Amino acid sequence: MSFTTFLSSLALLIAGATAFPSNVSKLAAAYALQDSYDSSNWLSKFDVQAINDPTHGFVTYVDQGTAQNLGLIKNQGSQVYMGVDTTSHLDPNGPGRKSVRIQSKKSYTHGLVIADIAHAPGSNCGAWPAFWMVGPNWPNSGELDIIEGVNLNTYNQVTLHTSAGCVPNVGAGGQSGHPVGNADCGAGGGYTGCGVESGSATSYGTAFNANGGGVYASLWTSSAIKVWYWASRDVPANIRNGNPDPSSWGTPQANYAGCNFDQKFSNMNIIFDITFCGDWAGAVWGSSSCASVNPSCNAYVAQQPQSFTDTYWLINSVKVYSV
Structure with missing residues (x-):
């Protein structure tokens, strides 16, 4: 040479x-980090919404000042606590139990949303907590319920709600959960939605907490919406080190494909809330074992404040990555 x-x-x-x-x-x-929500910036990035509950629950959502004064929202070390009033005995025909509902100031179209949750609201009669995303002019801009359940449930349910005409191929490519609800995510005005119930008995509520909390990751693109869950001890290393790689995560809990997601889902905000009774927890009250304790959901929630001492969120962080 x-x-x-x-x-x-x-x-x-x-x-x-x-x-x-x-x-x-x-x-x-x-997957570049777009936003990080944690105890350092939580109340600067979320609005505390003192609104009437659109799901007709026995709840009074309070404003930020009231929530802070009552200890319903606060930093607990490096974590964010959001809970409910656990001391007041109420009139079942009066205002509902005080609680917190927050909504991100920022909205998103597409993204990878990863929520690290130390404690979710427990599986309690009357309780209906949710971690979800929703767009304006409901249901036309979509809703993605990432963590949701009612009463004594321990199996999480992921659900899409939108306008009529979104009939995804649920489970295409594999999923661990099983479909519930409508085939069309917008049937009946979008109220029922197209759900996927988790196959994991520790994916929600009291069992989720007893299992050490965990992480939910939701990937939303033009072609699919997928949701994964792991117990804290099983969270992939690439999530922990800030370089998430969904292609390495295996089968999701919920896997939606085949809908025109760009037409049906856009500009969605992140929401955490805890309501009581209402359109779901109240509607199924009579078919649950809770009805043997009290025939009325509202009366139970009004008269049993001590039942909700573990009805709270404790959040390590929510991170949104661009896709």
């Missing part, structure tokens, strides 16, 4: 060496 050829080869090697990290960087940036 001539000296000139040697120099040319060396130049190519150096060029390749400098290009390689660039390629790695591009791959790592496939």
Whole structure:
């Protein structure tokens, strides 16, 4: 090999060496951190909504000042606590139990949303907590319920709600949960939605907490909406180190494909809430074992404040990555 050829080869090697990290960087940036919500900025990034409950629950959502004064929302170390009034005995025909509902100031179209949850509201008669996303002009811009359940349930239910005409191929490509509700996510005005109930008995409520809490990850693209759940001890390392890679996560709990997601889902805000009774927990009260304690959901919630001492969220963080 001539000296000139040697120099040319060396130049190519150096060029390749400098290009390689660039390629790695591009791959790592496939899911770039867009927003991080935690105890350092929670109340600057969420609005505390003192509104009438759109699901007709026996609840009084209070404003930020009231919530803070009552200890219903606060930092607890490096975590965010959001709970309900656990001391007041109420009139079942009067205002409902005080609680907190928050909505992100920012909305999203597409994204990877990863919620690290130390404690979710327990599986208690009358309780109906949810972690979800929703767009304006409901149901036309969509709703994605990521964590939701009622009463004594311990199996999480993921549900899509939107306008008529979104009939996804649920489970295409594999999912661990099983479908519930409508085939059309917008049938009946979007109220029932198309749900997937988890196959994991520790995916929600009291069992979720006894299992050490966990992480929910929701991937929303033009072609699919997928949701995964892990107990804290099983969270993938690439989530923990801030470089999430959904292709490595295996089968999701819920896997929706085949709907025109860009037409049906857009500009969705993140919401946490805890309501009571209402359109779901109240509607199924009579068919649950809770009815043997009290025939009225509202009366039970009004008269049993001590039953809701573990009805609270304790959040480590919510991170949103662009896709």
